[in-house]
Amino acid sequence: MQEVILQTKKIIKRYRKFCALEQADMTVYKGDIYGLIGRNGAGKTTMMKIITGLTNPTDGEYSIFGKSGVSAGSEKRRIGCLIENPAFFGGLTAYQNLKYYCYQKGITDMKQIDNVLALVNLSDVKNKKFRKFSLGMKQRLGIAFALLDNPDFVVLDEPINGLDPIGISELRETFHKLNKENNITFMISSHILSELYAVANRFLFIDKGKILKEVTKQELDLECSRCLVVRTNDTKKTAMLIESELGIEDYKVINNEEVRIYNESAKPDVINKMLICENVGISGIYESGVSLEDYFKQLIGEED
């Protein structure tokens, strides 16, 4: 059984009449790179603020490393965060800023500063003042800060904002490397679907404070990939016939009315004829398959 790093149960967050999060449930397992996908103002940052203790939920509960309530606070040092924009002291250099946080976190080995700066390619500018940093450099320093204390769980809010394409690619590699080699669990939010898709292995779709769906990458691939949708009144018999008569094994029974065939050689007219001959009721056969963007639009109920 996978170790649960973070679990939220029916989290509600209200700001006066505005409901930023509504009954939000999610589970992050050890080793996950968990992607939070949603539009601006969907509730991603609010969720991250709650789990990092920056704000309190109006209702509901959450546990981190199996601890909830006040005792969850004792696990804070196992979490590295970058929430919203990276914030540091403008008058201090990158090195001095991280040294300040080393003192604060009780880190005695100052080599750790050089290690994290090297990880985000900021070694050359470590003595440059933060106020003179570009947006991308600030973002990378924020990620270095999140990794400073060798955390077990890293929460990053829109970490690729302001980064150039090469920077994004390098960062993606860094996340994968830290995830594989150091077994660090990540929670990353973004509204850039393609980027999040390239790095995460589990996804949570969120909109207007409501959790829409939590899927693994395999499930997402399956739902987005091109397929033949067969709508029938007998999915069991349909599945059996597809397998025995046509030799197709690459299919999935979605629910009581729908079977999806992912085999590219499957012909709708052949399947239609076969099912009619076997007295299976069919209400429709059509091709389906969506891009990530379209899939997200479908989830939030937005028309093209």
Place this chain on the structure above:
Amino acid sequence: MINMMRADLYRMSKSKGILFFWLFTALIYFISIAFKAWGGISLAEMPEFPENTKTDIGQIAMNFTFYFLLIIPVFCVITSEFSEHTLKNTISSSVSKRQYFTSKFLFSLTYSTVSFALANYIYYAANRLVNGSEYSSALKDFTKAFFTQFPLFIAIVSIFTMLAFLLRKGALYNAVTISAPIVCTMIAQVLMSINSEKEFLKKIRDFGEKLLSYGVETMSARIIYDPSNDYRNNCYIICIVVTILSFALGYFSFSKRELD
């Protein structure tokens, strides 16, 4: 909490604001020692000093100047964290909001009062060295005068810390802390000038007198010279109440506040 204080001490060592605090302090003391005179900022009428007052004791009585100087360390420790939004780094991955407030409160208090004490004792040593015993009192007398006044500055720094957490914005914090004694003195003097025999107005005039007597600038000087134990005790009660209230108000309001 100790780690947080170590981190703040490191940051203060890089702060230019603190440099200003020491430069301004050095300038005042240099003038005092050079001209064998005491002086500082005064808003209201100063109490009469005994004739044989030594320069260093007179200078302690003028410590109201430190009211304005002590705005700087609290500003550097707290409001900069709000203006740069760095407090979210600490609260999201190191400590809770309550621990954060307590640590900052204690650090501001310790750092400011130690700086204040250090400045006074450096002045004492320099004055004694340069001007000799004719213009400086015995260490025991200086220490007695200093610690008589010390609780007042603990209360002042406590209020500053609370205000920094409540107001958050540096400009607002500076505006409120700088103008507060000026506004209080102004109100007190207006009320004191009420010229009427009506009972209600007399009470308002009395209130104005009290406001002036227990204003920061009057207290900082009069607490040393006033022979009345009643006045001194009242000052200490005010200082204790203000210190505790400042901590409690700041603690509860900050721990319940949403951080943006």
